[in-house]
Amino acid sequence: MRATRRFTLRVNGASHEVTGEAQTPLLFFLRNDLALNSPKFGCGLGECGACTVLVEGQAARACALPVRLVAEREIVTLEGLGSVEAPHPIQQAFIDAQAAQCGYCIAGMVMTAKAFLDAQPNPSEAEVREALRHNLCRCGTHVEIVKAVMLAAERGRQDAAAS
Template identity: 65%
Template sequence: MQDTIRLTVNGSEHDVPAAPDTPLLYVLRNDLLLNGPKYGCGLGECGACTVLIDGVAARSCVIPVGHCTSHDIVTLEGLGTRAAPDVVQQAFIEEQAAQCGYCLNGMIMTARALLNRTPNPTETEVREALRYNLCRCGTHVEIVRAVMRAGQLQSGT
């Protein structure tokens, strides 16, 4: 049975027709046409679908949309713009921390969540935060470097 569910996504309110147990990822991609979060494993294991819910990284493929009302959801599209990217996005560009790009949504959103709670993390903290985000292309070195750079950009060091 479908309900009308009100979500706050990237600072805007949206009423979407969805069953409360529909995965948030499906609503973001299919109803709101936000393609930052990717469908990877569908089990919350790979991180490609990561979004921020109230500033915390969350796997949108396993979160029922009915649990997301009254929460602030941010997708990759809500972090920054082409003209003014978030420091994490800027650092990923500067470090060329991408190859195929499929994992980038999860890496960037997880990095943003890390920097929300730890503004200038150590390399160990970065590696720990990203340990459950899968990248099959092998750009882990560049990704860690990008997150370290983002911390420096954010703190002005």
């Protein structure tokens, strides 16, 4: 019999107490306990990227990440980046580039791109493609997604120059 434990998850700036088995994937708590629907269940193996969230600023696959490894660490989902009224600049770039079709992969793409641009604010197109190569889009909007990331990078440089 597996033991259940209490875990404190720090998600999008708020602390939440959840109860479950230590090996349960973070994704299940995000979606089922916290009602955060941006990270999607795609493959369940950490290979498609639909479940990507940020853990301490690093892109992580929530479907393959045991909750015990992220307790007390800062987790950010797409809901924590911005809102409909005030989207994060990378969210706005995805909107402006019309990078979404069905939308299933987009949260994971945005979160992966956010972590990437935080580490590499002046990427080449080849670097963007490399950074996103493990995120799958079944609709085939990869070209628009790359354009969105390049647009976000360009706008970030413009904002930095204006400051």
